[in-house]
Amino acid sequence: MEKVFVSGGSGYIALHCILKLIDRGFLVKTSLRSMNRKNEIIDSISKKIECKNKIEFCELDLTKDDGWNEAINGCDYVLHVASPLMLGFPKNPDDIIKPAVNGLKRCLQAAVNNKVKRFVMTSSFAAIGSGFKNKIDFDDNDWTDLNDPDLNPYNISKTKAEIYLWDYINSLDENQKIEVCTINPTVVIGPSLSNDVGGSNLAISKLLDGSMPFSARFGIDLVDVQDVADMHLEAMLNKDAAGKRFLLSAKTMWYSEISNILRENGFKKSPTFIAPNFLIRLFSLFDKEVRLITDRLGRKFNLKPNNANQILNWKPRNIEKAIIETANQLYKLKKVN
Numbered sequence: 506m507e508k509v510f511v512s513g514g515s516g517y518i519a520l521h522c523i524l525k526l527i528d529r530g531f532l533v534k535t536s537l538r539s540m541n542r543k544n545e546i547i548d549s550i551s552k553k554i555e556c557k558n559k560i561e562f563c564e565l566d567l568t569k570d571d572g573w574n575e576a577i578n579g580c581d582y583v584l585h586v587a588s589p590l591m592l593g594f595p596k597n598p599d600d601i602i603k604p605a606v607n608g609l610k611r612c613l614q615a616a617v618n619n620k621v622k623r624f625v626m627t628s629s630f631a632a633i634g635s636g637f638k639n640k641i642d643f644d645d646n647d648w649t650d651l652n653d654p655d656l657n658p659y660n661i662s663k664t665k666a667e668i669y670l671w672d673y674i675n676s677l678d679e680n681q682k683i684e685v686c687t688i689n690p691t692v693v694i695g696p697s698l699s700n701d702v703g704g705s706n707l708a709i710s711k712l713l714d715g716s717m718p719f720s721a722r723f724g725i726d727l728v729d730v731q732d733v734a735d736m737h738l739e740a741m742l743n744k745d746a747a748g749k750r751f752l753l754s755a756k757t758m759w760y761s762e763i764s765n766i767l768r769e770n771g772f773k774k775s776p777t778f779i780a781p782n783f784l785i786r787l788f789s790l791f792d793k794e795v796r797l798i799t800d801r802l803g804r805k806f807n808l809k810p811n812n813a814n815q816i817l818n819w820k821p822r823n824i825e826k827a828i829i830e831t832a833n834q835l836y837k838l839k840k841v842n
Contacts, residue, residue: 508532509741510580510621512612513587514562515542517693517703518627521734522584524550524698527559529738534580536565536587549699567608573615581614582741585609586627589662598658605662606669614671617683625741628667628687630726633752634806635660644809645689645750655671657797684747686740690733691726691754691808695827696834703730709831712764712775714841719780720764723798724805726754729822746816754808755821761800763828770829 509526513519514535526533527550537543543562550556563576567587577583589604609626616624634643636650649656649664667687674685693705702710708725711717736753740746756781767775780788780801789796813819 506530506532507581507697508534508579508628509582509584509614510577510836511535511584511586512565512608513537514546514594515699516586517697517701517705518730518737519584520546520549520698521730522586522737523560524553525734525738526596527554527556532565533560534563534576535560536563536576538564538566539562545699549703553585553698557781567604567611568631570611577612577615577619577621581622583612583621583624584627584741585612585616585624586737587612588627588666594622595658598632598661601658602662602665605666608620608672609666609669610686613670613685617677617681621683621685623684623686623741623747625737626667626685626687627669628670628689628750629663630689630691630752630754630808631660632664632687633689633750635664638757638800641804642807642809643752643795645668645752647810654801662782686748687750688737688740689750689752690728691752692728693730693733694727694824695730697730700838702831702835702838702840704833706831707761708760709767709828710835710841712767713772713832713835717775718776719778719784720776721780721785721798722782722803723760723785724757725763726757726799726806726808727824727827728753728755729824729827732819733814736817736819743817746812749812749816751813751817752805752808753813753819756824757805757808759805759826766828767832770832772812772832821836 509531511519511523514537565572589601595601625759632649633647636656649660674682676739692708697703740751761779764775785798785802789799
């Protein structure tokens with residue numbers, strides 16, 4: 506039975522990957538920053554599938570060298586999902602950039618040392634479509650412009666980490682190389698398998714709890730977390746996926762459209778007022794999170810996930826359903842009032 510190493514096993518996307526791997530008959534080894542979360546992971550997976558003797562744990566830190574080679578020894582594949590998530594702006598950008606890049610280095614080098622069959626990195630659309638003021642058309646081949654002085658640290662971290670992946674693999678002798686590919690999702694939504702609902706679901710929670718008295722006309726690109734997990738497995742196994750990037754986006758919507766969907770399905774706190782762009786820009790002077798979306802005001806991207814569609818035969822799930830299911834879970838877990 507083949508074994509897959511999944512970094513960051515307590516994470517929102519990683520848990521879905523682990524569930525699908527076990528369901529497909531793989532053994533899983535996953536890393537945690539603290540073994541205190543081991544039972545939480547087992548409980549979350551056990552609610553969906555029997556996982557006894559199918560998952561093992563190890564303690565690893567993205568910022569430390571210890572244990573990576575030993576952890577990946579004996580594994581056939583690696584899904585490197587772990588990465589620091591930015592909520593707002595860190596005081597020091599390196600607090601998110603260095604762990605992302607150095608964590609990727611440690612995991613990748615250990616995978617190369619152990620000659621795994623394939624290494625799948627969870628990258629992001631942040632490494633594809635950031636740093637452009639006028640461009641709206643993006644596909645798998647585009648790269649974020651690191652020369653843009655307005656890039657936020659998260660976008661820099663994902664871009665630099667992925668650049669390292671490709672540069673490192675290309676620098677190796679042919680007999681040292683392993684197969685690699687990346688998954689580049691947009692904003693990931695959908696119910697979590699644990700009480701940790703994922704940072705990207707903030708896009709929905711802010712519309713539910715009344716903390717945001719207005720919506721805004723900016724484009725937001727969404728993908729279901731189950732699709733993201735499915736595509737990790739497909740990219741791991743499909744022989745034609747090696748060396749490819751896989752942009753994942755199911756649908757691009759106006760943020761105000763999400764608000765309408767929520768309100769039409771009984772979530773009455775979802776705002777009806779769509780703030781004009783100038784008001785959002787004014788608001789961004791005082792709210793760093795709002796500042797993150799100012800470059801998308803009045804803009805909707807046209808995203809083409811060609812590789813996922815053509816190589817992995819991806820058929821995206823209904824994103825409106827994911828929006829409603831996410832909202833229901835947020836209320837059930839009392840993440841919103």
